[in-house]
Amino acid sequence: MPKGSLLDRLACLDNTSPIPWETRCNIAYGTSNGISFLHENNHIHRDVKSANILLTETFVPKLSDFGLARTSVRFTHTILTDRIVGTAAYMAPEALRGEITPKSDIFSFGVVLLEIITGLSPMDENRDPQLLLSIKEEIEDEEKTIGHYVDKKISNRNITSIEQMYSIASQCLHEKKNRRPDIERVKEHLKEMLIE
DSSP, rough: TOBBHHHHTTTGGGGOOOOOHHHHHHHHHHHHHHHHHHHHHHHEEEEOOGGGGGEOOOEEEEEOOTTOOEEEESTTTOOOOOOOSGGGGGHHHHHHHHHEEEHHHHHHHHHHHHHHHHHOOSSOOOOOHHHHHHHHHHHHSOOOOGGEEEEEEEESOOOOHHHHHHHHHHHTTTTSSSOOOOOOHHHHHHHHHHOO
């Protein structure tokens, strides 16, 4: 893809320009559409992460790397597996126990949303691998606000919109899978952000 991965663009690799906030919102919404398409067709991606979100010349996101994807006849149920695969920094607690569920993709997408807001990758050997999740805890403990973590490279930032995206990410990152929204609700909230 012409623009490479979301991971690379957020890091401004190869001296690329930072992604403006409005474009980041469009990428988030477009990615939610891709996940929605998979879930509507009873597929679970199992490796939703910024490195697997490729961007076209006009920053339209395309989900990639379906090597770990699973199909479920009874999509609302959990599938158990002995083979735990995926990228640990993006994995939901139940996925680490071998449970495969659509809500695991939702958790992973929540991590991606935090990346979009902060510009930080959850995989950095110089940082705690749980940094993005600890940001959520610090905000919940009222030690800091999301404003403390917003990517400094973002132009035209809209703090109201950033707080809305953080709220969506926070819901996606709920420890209990049954408390996470489904992808249709996530998509609806992201679309509302684009309209405002």
